[in-house]
Amino acid sequence: MIKGEMTQNMKKKISTNRLLTIGTWLAILMIWFVITKYNLVSAIVVPAPGDVFRTFIDILKNGYNGTSLWVHLGTSFYRLFVASLLAIITAVPLGLLSGYFEKTRAIVDSIVQFYRPLPPLAYYVVLILWLGIGESSKVTLLYLAAFAPIYVACVSAVTNINQDYILSAKSLGANQRNVFFYIVLPACLPEIFTSIRTAVGVAYTTLVSAEMVAATSGIGWMVIDASRYLKSTVIFVGIIIMGISGLLIDLALRKLEDKFVYWKGYQ
Known part of the structure; x- marks a missing residue:
């Protein structure tokens, strides 16, 4: 009842x-x-909803600057997903190890904390000098933007684990490997998923910076290019598309979290 x-x-x-x-x-x-x-207000500053909708239909049919909307979306999502996947693959184990082993943290943590507060454009110039103006520098920029939030959250998650769980497992004969995979990792998964959602959002906001230099496609580039010619309706279309797609990506991550971290809130 x-x-x-x-x-x-x-x-x-x-x-x-x-x-x-x-x-x-x-x-x-x-x-x-x-x-x-x-x-x-001026229509250049805030275009009418009807004008924005008509521009969206036009871009959907004819593309922008000779490139279809799906190519722009595909290019941006390729950069975003590749960078985010690489960040997850590397930041999660490094963050967990840094939280679990102080020596690992001593090596990695200072590097992450050094570049984490830097604006993306500050080191994007260096990345272009090192990697060129192609996809490598853009993906690396997004990777660095996504790496830090995941790493920091993983370190925090490990250090905040109730030590009684670890001590109880060891007293029952569990070795370091068992403690890590059966105690540490499950306890950290809720915070890991939250950090991934944050990291993808940070990488998405950095996408415009990544597509500012030597790009000819991408949603971020479309917004930047339209701003040069005061095409406010195109700017609004790009911003709305990025906002809606960002919501859908976050919704998908939350669904995955609900499926794989079903014990969240019950630790």
Whole structure:
């Protein structure tokens, strides 16, 4: 009986939150419509929703600057996903090892903490000098942007594990390998997934910087190119596409987290 009431209250809460989310976006669209309808600001600064929609349809049909929208999306997502995957493959083990072994942390941590606060454009110039203006420098820039949040979160997750779990496992005969794979890794997975979501978001925000130099395709490049010619409708289309695609990527990561980290919140 109590469980049923809790489930019903949870459903009501989720329904209310969804209504609030929908209402918020409807209010934003209404404000946008009113601002442009009564010419409260210049159309160059804030184009009308109808103009933005027509530009989107035109880009969808004819592409932008001779390149289809799907090529722009594919190019950007290729850079984003390759960089994010490389960051996950390297940052997770390094972060866990740094949290678990102080000597590893002494080697790796200072390097990450040195470059982490640097603006991406500050070292992008160096990457171009080293790797050229091709895909390598762009993917590396996104990789570095995604690496730091995952690494820092993994170190934090390991250091915050309840030591009683580790001591209890060792007292029952568990070796270092068993402790790591059966205690440390499962306890860190919730924070690892959260850091991956953050890292992908950071890499996506860095995408525009990566596509500023010597690029001829990509959603970020499309926005930058449109800004040079004050094509505000194209800028809005690019920003909206990046925002929606970012939400979809985050939603997919949250679904994966719910599937693989089903014990989250019960440690």
